[in-house]
Amino acid sequence: MSLAASSTLAPARRESPVRRLRALGAPARRRKPKVLYAIVAVSGAVAIGAAQMALSVLTTQGSYQIAELTSQQRQLDWQKQMLYDDVAGLSSPQYLAANASALGMVINESPSYLRLSDGAILGASQAAVGASSVDAIGRGAVANALITDTPLVTDPDATIQGAPVVPVEVVPTDGTTDGGAALVVNTPPPLTDGLPTPSTH
C-alpha cells in the first residue's frame, strides 16, 4: 500500500528543472473488470472458509469418538487383565499333572511306538502297572503361588499341593456394596455333559 501511495505522489515533484515536458499518448482504454473473476475469488474464499469449518467440526467430532473408543478400549483392557489374572497358572504343568493324577492317571515308564508302515511295535511294550514314576498330587513339589489355593478341576478337595482346601468363609454382604473381588473362584466350571460343541448349520 505504502508503495502505491508514494507512486501516486510522484507527479507532485515538479520542481525538477532538468525534466522536459512532452505529450503523453492517449491512455489505453481501461478494460472493464470481469465480474466472473470477482465471483470466482469470493466464492473460492467462501469455499475455503466453509471447508475449514467443516474439517474442524469433523476433527472435533473425531476426537470425541476417539475419546469414547479409548475409554471403551480401557474397559476392555481391564476386563482382559482380570480374565488373564483369573486363569493365570491354570496352564502350568504342575496343575495339569495334579489334575491328571487326581483322575488316577500315571506317568508310564519306558515308551513303545507303533510303526504304521508294518504294524511293528518298537520298545518294551509293557503295560503301565503300579505307581506313577512321580507323585504329582501327593508330593507336589513344584510350587506356584498363583494357584496355591486353587482347587483342582478333577478333585475339588485338593490343590497342587495336595492339601485340603481351606473352606472360604462367605461374608454376607448387604447388597448395596458387593465387594465382588473376593468371591470369584479361580477355576473353570467342571464339565458335566462332555466337551461343549459349537452348534453349526
Added chain:
Amino acid sequence: MTTRSTRSQRRRTVVALGVVLAILGGFIVRLVDIQVVSAGEHIEDSLVTALGSSRPLYGTRGSIVDETGQTLAGSILLYDAQLDPSNVGAITRENADGKSEKVSWPELAAEIGEITGQTAEEVQKVVDDARAVDPDSQYAKLKRGLSTEQYRALAALGIPFIYFDPHPSRTYPDGAVAGNLVGYMGLDGDALGGLEQTQDDCLSANDGKVVYERGKDGVVIPGTEVATPAVDGGTLQLTINRDLQWYLQQLIAEETQNQAAKSGAIFVVEVATGKVRAAADYPTVDPNDVDASDPKDHGSRIFTDPFEPGSTFKPLTAATVIDTGGQTPLSTVFAAGDEKFPNGAKVSDSFDHPTHEYTLTGVLIDSSNAGISKFAERVSAQTRYDYLKRFGIGDGSHIPFQGQGNGWLTPPEQWDNQTFYNTAFGQGVSTTIPELAGAYQAIANDGVKVPLSLVESCTKPDGEVADPELPEPTRILQESTAISVQQMMENVALQSTLASQIAIPGYRIADKTGTGEIAENGVYKRGVYFTTMIGFAPAEDPQYLVVVTLNEPTRVKSSAANASAFQKAMTQVLKTYRVMPATSAPTVLPKFAE
C-alpha cells in the same frame, strides 16, 4: 498546492511511517524473544499449565519363553493406590436405587479395606499418619500391587480422594518351573536374579510419553498430542522345555527327599547342539513368591556350586590314554584293591579285591581307582592336564549365568606324587555340572565339543533376532576315541552293579557314576559324599545327556542313590523327544583279560 501544505503532508507521512515501523520493530523484538530467546521456558510453561497434560507410555518388558514358545515369565499391570488426606471425609454418592446417600469416612475405610485386604483401622491409620506428619498432606500411600480386579472394585466405590498409578509388573504362570533359571524382579521393577538379570538388555523396555492439551470436558484437543512411543522389550527364548523341566523338578524333589539329601539337581543337554533342555534344582524358588523360599535357594546350584567329581573323571582319563597313549578299551593292567606306587603314593578302591588283570573297560565298570591310576601312568601329567583343559574343566561354561562358579585344576608342575594319581579319578580337583556335562557332550558327540547354551535367541519387537555369541564347535578327540569311550560307558551301564537299576527297557544307554568327597574348611567330611551319575542315550547314536547329582544323600550314601532318579529322568527325556527304541544289540566288552 502550496509549498507549505506539501511539506506538512510529507512530514505527516514520515511520522506515520515511523510509528508503523516502531510498532513493527516492537513486535519483531517480542517475536524473537518468544520464539528464540526464551523458547525453552515457554515450552516448559505450556506443558505445566492447566490445560497441558501428559502421561507415561509404559513399554512392556519382554517375556521369557521356553523352547516351544510357552511363557515362563510375562508382564502384567498392577496398581498402586494413594489417598489424598486433605480431601478425606464423608462423601455423597448414588446408591443402587439411584438415590443419593451420605457415607461417612469410617464406612468408606471399611469398604476400601475389604477390597485391599486391610482392616478399616489400618486404612484410617494411613490417613491419620499422613496428617500427623503434615496436616495439609495430599498424598498417602494406601497399598501397592493391587490387581486389576481390586483396582476396578475400588474405582467403582466412587470415592473422589483415591488415586491409582498403574505400574508394570511380572508374573510367572508356571510358578517354580524353571524358577531357578528365570530369576525374579523386585517390587520396583529391577531385575534381581537369574536370566531376568543377566538378559536384562534383551528384556527391558524403554518407557515413552504422550503430551497433550485437554478441553474443559477432558477431551484431548485435536492436534495437540505429541507422543514419544514406548519401546517394548524383546522376547527371550530359552532352550529349556518346560514340561520336561517340571517333571525333572518334581522328580529331583522326590528323590532328594527319599535319599534325605541336602540338595539335588538334574541337567539335560542335547548332544548335537549343546542346548540345555532342562536344569532342575531342588530346593528352588517360586518367582511369584520369592520370600517364601530360603535366600540360599534363589539361584541355581547347577551353575554356582563347584564340587569334587570323583569317578566321573575316569572316562576323561580313559579318553586321554586312548587318544594319545595308544591304549584301547581292551588294553589291560594288573590292579588290586590297594596299590602302593613306586613314588610312594597309595591308591585304594572302594571295595576289596585281589589282583585282577583289568581291561580299560573293566576298570570303568568296577570304577577301580587303582586300575585307572595305572593307565594314567602311561601318559605324561602335562598331557592329562591338557586334555582336561580341552574338555573344559575349570573354565566354567559359555552360559552367562549370574554367579557362575568354576572348577579348579591344579597345574601339573604343582602335582605331588599323590595328586598325579588322584586327578585320574577326580580327587583333588573340582568342577561344575555344566563343565562336566560339556566334557561328556564332546564324548557323546563323537569328539566334537559344542559350547553349551541356555538362550536360544532374543527377538526384538522390530523383528530383529539376536542369537547368543558362542565359540565355534571344536574337535577335541579323534572320532574313534570318542566312540570307544561311548562303548565302554555302555558296558558300564550293562555290567556294573547298578545295571538293573538304571536299565530302560527297549533302549541302549551309557553311564558313569561319581562319588566325590566334600571338603569343609579344608577337611574332608566323613561318611557323606556328593554323588553324580552322568550318561547318555541311545548308546548307539547319543542324542541326550543327563546328569543327576545329590548333595550328601544319607539313605544310600554312594552314587547308587542317583540310580532311580537317573533312570526316570532319562526315560522321560527319551519320551519327551520321541527317541526311538534300539533296533540293534550292544557290543559286550570283557571286564578282564581273557
